[in-house]
Amino acid sequence: MALKTTMQTLVQKTAASTTLTLINSPIPSPTPNSDEHLIQIKACSPCSGELLWPKNFPPPTERPLIPCPDMAGIVISAPADSPFQPGAEVYSRTNYIRPGNAREYSIAVTEELARKPKGLSFVQAVSIPLSAMTAWQILFVHAFPTEQEMGIEEAKAVWKGKRVLVTAASGGVGMWVVQLARMLGAEVIGTCGSGNANLVRDLGVGEVLDYRKVDLKEWAGQDGNAVDVVVDCVGRQALADAWWTVKDGGVVLSIYQPPRGVCPAGFEGTGVRDVFFVMQPVSRQLEEITRLAEAGLCRGIVDSVWPLEQFEEAFKRLDGGHAKGKIVFDLELNR
Incomplete structure (x- = not known):
C-alpha cells in the first residue's frame, strides 16, 4: 500500500511544558525483524494528567512526546507470524516507552494489540483499552x-x-x-x-x-x-x-x-x-475485554469527539475534570 511521506502529529513541546502543537512529521517505520506493526490511526484518546508524565516519569529513552496512549485503527504492515495482519481492525493502549498515538500512523507491538470489538466504531472502541x-x-x-x-x-x-x-x-x-x-x-x-x-x-x-x-x-x-x-x-x-x-x-x-x-x-x-501499581498493556486481557464488550456485558463511554485540530479545546475539557467518559480524537474528521 502506497503511503504518503508525512502525517499530522500532535506533539508536546518539552517535558517541562504542557504546551501542545500540531506539526507534520515523517511516518514511522517498524523496526525490521521485530514484532512492530504499522497502524493507520482512526481514533485516539488522551489520558488525564498525561502531559505531566514526561516531567515526572521521563521515558527510559528519549523520544518524541506524542500524547494519547489509547488508539484504534487498521494494520498496514505486520510481522509474518503476527495474528494481526494488514487490514485487521485493532485497538490498544500502547506502551509508554514509545510515542503515543495522536498522529495519523503509529507503531504497536503484538503484545499490546487486540481485535477491535465487532459492532463498535473506532471512536467507541478507543474509549476502552487503558481504562x-x-x-x-x-x-x-x-x-x-x-x-x-x-x-x-x-x-x-x-x-x-x-x-x-x-x-x-x-x-x-x-x-x-x-x-x-x-x-x-x-x-x-x-x-x-x-x-x-x-x-x-x-x-x-x-x-x-x-x-x-x-x-x-x-x-x-x-x-x-x-x-x-x-x-x-x-x-x-x-x-x-x-x-x-x-x-x-x-x-x-x-x-x-x-x-x-x-x-x-x-x-x-x-x-x-x-x-x-502502574497498568501495563496485555493483549490477552484486552482480548477478554473484547469478548465481554461483544457480549454486551460492559461498555466504554465516550464523553465527546474532536478533530485533532481542536486539541486545545479537547484537553481543556479533559483537564476540567468533569468529562463523563473518554475524550476521543476522531482522525477521520481530519481527512
Whole structure:
C-alpha cells in the first residue's frame, strides 16, 4: 500500500511544558525483524494528567512526546507470524516507552494489540483499552493476588459478596471497575458528583455517595457500611478519606499514588493491605475485554469527539475534570 511521506502529529513541546502543537512529521517505520506493526490511526484518546508524565516519569529513552496512549485503527504492515495482519481492525493502549498515538500512523507491538470489538466504531472502541485494562488488573491481579492472574470464574468466587468502594466512579477507570466488579458479584459503592449519579447507577453502583456532601469517616461509622476493598482513582484527599471505610484485613488500592502515604492520623484498622501499581498493556486481557464488550456485558463511554485540530479545546475539557467518559480524537474528521 502506497503511503504518503508525512502525517499530522500532535506533539508536546518539552517535558517541562504542557504546551501542545500540531506539526507534520515523517511516518514511522517498524523496526525490521521485530514484532512492530504499522497502524493507520482512526481514533485516539488522551489520558488525564498525561502531559505531566514526561516531567515526572521521563521515558527510559528519549523520544518524541506524542500524547494519547489509547488508539484504534487498521494494520498496514505486520510481522509474518503476527495474528494481526494488514487490514485487521485493532485497538490498544500502547506502551509508554514509545510515542503515543495522536498522529495519523503509529507503531504497536503484538503484545499490546487486540481485535477491535465487532459492532463498535473506532471512536467507541478507543474509549476502552487503558481504562478497561486498568480495571481488569485491579480486580483480577492486584486486589487479591494469587500465584497467577485469576480467570473470570475464579474471580467470581473471590469477589462474590465483597463490598467495594470506588472513588471517582464516573471517571474513565472508575466506570470500568464498577462494571467488572458488578459482573463478578461484588456490591459496589461509588463516589461521584450528583450530576453523574444516574450514570453510575446504570453501570452497577448500588449506593452513590456525593463526594461534595458525604463525610466518608462518618458514613463508614454506620453499621454495615465498611468495605472489603477501596479502589481509588483520584488520590490525595479522596484517598485519605477513603481509608476510614476499609474493614480490618481489607485492601486499599490506588492507581494514583501509594495509599500508605496519605493514611490519616488516627486510623486504627489492622491488617489492611495497601496497593499501588502502574497498568501495563496485555493483549490477552484486552482480548477478554473484547469478548465481554461483544457480549454486551460492559461498555466504554465516550464523553465527546474532536478533530485533532481542536486539541486545545479537547484537553481543556479533559483537564476540567468533569468529562463523563473518554475524550476521543476522531482522525477521520481530519481527512
